Amino acid sequence: MYQVSERVKKQFEYTMSIPCVKEAMKFIQDDERNTIEEQKELVLIEAPTREEEKRAAVMMEKFKALGLENVHIDRGGNVVGLRRGSGKGPKVLIEGHLDTVFPFGTVHGVEERDGFLYAPGIGDDTRALAMLLGLLRALNQNEIKTFGDIVFVATTREEGMGGLGGMKDFLNDNDDIDISLTIDNNDMSALIFEATSGETYEVNFYGIGGHAFGSFGEMAQPIHAAARAVAKIADFTVPSDPKTSFCVSNFHGGTAAGVHAIASQATIKFNFRSNSPEELAKLRTKIFDAIEEACREETEKWGKDEITWDKNLISQVPGGTQDSHTPLVESAWLGLKSLDIEPVFHKGGCTNANVAVSKGIPSICLGRAFAPDENRKNIMNHSVHEKFPITDSYKAVQQAFMVLMMAAGIDGETNSVVEGK
Ligand SMILES: [Zn+2]
Structure with a gap:
């Protein structure tokens, strides 16, 4: 049984009894339609990764209209705005990402039917952007002055x-962020505080190359070396807890014309991840040892030339571990309980929160939607059939609001629940 510390529980109960907080919770419920309409408006402004400018410009105007200070687009393309607190508290980041996985021309409209919104990107993570705006309205309308400053950011890439490029840029440029909240999960009942780290590499195998028959026996074969490497990797076993994974996702070699040629190059791409940075490091060593061994075996078989290889790191997701009893996790747990939602402890995570966790910044990833049953959980994000459940979706905004109030504190009433911040 998960037990929340007395301190966090007391602060939660007190925070929720403050009149402006109570009013804001009610406001958020009444404001649901506005959030949904803004979500519908934003999803029509397409924002493929690295092409977020149009949506960013609209978010910038909306941040300004809601009174944020120093609203600007930073060097990473992120839209940044400040809501000042007492000046004595922590600096709390709350963010959602601008980009979607869909190229331009994918979104042809947004349909509202049977309690769902339908459009590619409607949830992931357009909903988070609408939630940021809804949170701002709730704070402004109820004249909530927080103890800490809150930085609202719509992130790119x-x-x-x-x-996670936008978040990486933002946190590299802003080393004064004390607490980080990400909104980027389908289901608000999930408590996501672990951060799965992962890496994706391209590895090239090189040889001389020649005729399939004429040169046979005179040289080692890069495709065969790659295949040996993949076969070795395929036989790896990894722990299921902490969950660790590996996948060779690409295998290329030769040309259409070269069906009777020993190709001079082969390329593989692979991704590996773990909820434990230590397991990730172990697996990385094993993979590159296997590649080295595969090249040596192929070289030694023929003894005529040498298969060489090089590697390119295509992407890297930082990660780390946090305890399930951090003040933020406990606050989120209490928030869900207060909404009659059973919290589910999620294993691992791969969102912008990873960047914060890897830097040691207390962080949690919050959900976008209230999804109490299977029909509503299955929102098919990253698919063109993506949908978003509307009914009682305000609860996700309320949950984000409660965690934000616990993180930032309220001027003259509470400090941040994160001690020492
Ligand atoms: Zn996302």
């Missing part, structure tokens, strides 16, 4: 090859 979270998805795919973007590799």
